[in-house]
Amino acid sequence: MSGEKVLLNTEWLCDCGGCHIALVDLHEKILNVLESVEIQKCPVLTDIKEYPEAEIGILTGSIRTEHDRHAALEMRKKCKTIIAFGTCAVYGGLHGAGLAHSREELVDCVYKNSKTTKTDFVPSERIDALSHEVTPIDEVIDVDLYLPGCPPHAHFIFESLTTLIEKKKPETNQETVCGRCRRVMKKTDVTEIKDPLEGVPDEHTCFLSQGYICLGSATLDRCLAPCPNHGVACSGCAGPSMQILTEPTRDIRTEVADRMSRLTNIPAEKVKQRIESSAKTHYAYAMATKMVGNKPTFLIQKWIADVEAQ
């Protein structure tokens, strides 16, 4: 990378801060980036209230307040290229699971009922009210580049930043997590779905073959598959695969259920029902996006309400 420095703004909306930490987690590669980039506005590094003009704008988090909306619009006005950075920005992310509850329930849960965050002080003044919905940023502004992941893996962050700095066209990756997973799919005679903590899974065999639900086949590879390669089934934090996003009849639960039923003796319908009954877990990262919510999964909120009523 060489030549004049590229101006960069970052801004966080409704998020956990993890995506900004992931930028720092580039480790020594951040030095390569800093050779070519001048960071202007960045909530973890600089205290600049206004939005300077920039080549690249990184937006993390989803839109949940008027402040989030204002910040997204300002970034769009001032930045030539906007990156929706992280699953919250692209699909609404984990905050999307808040759709299953009212604003009052969420505030009560955090400030009144949670053992770890309970307090006598419930902020109300000078704090923007939560909107009714969690909104991915491309429903409010145009987005030029999507980088899902919770947070995105350093490999893909570096790749996308260097591509933009060098003014090249970013490559698209349509692989799923299964493409990077070292476990082998094989036909077994397993008849029951196992709970995630039940038994000790074989380390070489696909989780689905063993009766554990793994979302790897329905999830875009934006992480290099660390979870299944280290003993944990994929929970889909990088968001849906291209097939799920682009084919109206495919869905997270149908994709996983069909594959699991082919690999075991568990009927697909049973897998679908299990995923629906734990929708707040299996759809947690992409519940808020219309790309998923407009599928038959518009029933997500009903599935969650049915489970919580039991």
Ligand code: SF4
């Ligand atoms: S995508 Fe994940 S790491 Fe990034 S802000 Fe959202 S919850 Fe945090």
Ligand code: SF4
């Ligand atoms: S379903 Fe999960 S365990 Fe099986 S190959 Fe895909 S990522 Fe690996």
Ligand code: SF4
């Ligand atoms: S393997 Fe799945 S859960 Fe793990 S980081 Fe990748 S997408 Fe997220």
